[in-house]
Amino acid sequence: MAFSTGSGGGAPMADINVTPLVDVMLVLLIIFMVTAPTLSYPIDINLPQRTLNPPPQTVEPPPPISLRIDQSGVVYWDNSPTPLNQLQQVMRQTVERDPTNQPRLEIDVNDDAQYETLAKVLAYAKNAGMDKIGFVQDAE
Incomplete structure (x- = not known):
């Protein structure tokens, strides 16, 4: 910082030399x-490419499967209680009926249910090969 006094003995003038600062910034x-x-x-x-032919119409999808997890962790497969250890086998059987036209799995989870149960259900669905999974949200 340089201080200089005017020739007439006026107030001191403080000037900052900004040249080094500009050099560093550049x-x-x-x-x-x-x-x-x-x-x-x-x-x-891999983006989808434009096609001139529309995809063929598929068979009507089967009705969705309702899977509900209540507050205590009990899993209901289409409104019937299903033990958690048998759920993957039930899912696998559902997929094996028609692997190309699977039903949609609609999962409804109680707000007070443990996340561990939901994580197991999602892992079972993935391991069984279920492709169409959705979550049901209650309108409040």
């Missing part, structure tokens, strides 16, 4: 401009 700007392109990685995405 160097940092150049460093960031050079290194920024090397930090980005391309991600390959």
Whole structure:
């Protein structure tokens, strides 16, 4: 910081020398401009291609399956209580009936149910090969 007094003995004048600050900022700007392109990685995405022929109409989907988890952790498969250890087998049988035209699994979970039960149900559905899974939300 430089202090100088005027020739007439007036008030002192304080000037900041900003040249070194500008030099440092320009160097940092150049460093960031050079290194920024090397930090980005391309991600390959398979986008759907336009087709002139519409997809063939499929068979009407089967009615959805209602799966409800109540507050105490009991699982109801289409309104009938099902033990959690047999649920994956029931799901697998449902998928094996028609793997190309699976029913939608609609999961309704009580707000007070434990997350562990829901996590097991979702893992069983994935392992059984269920593709269409949705969550039911009660309108309040």
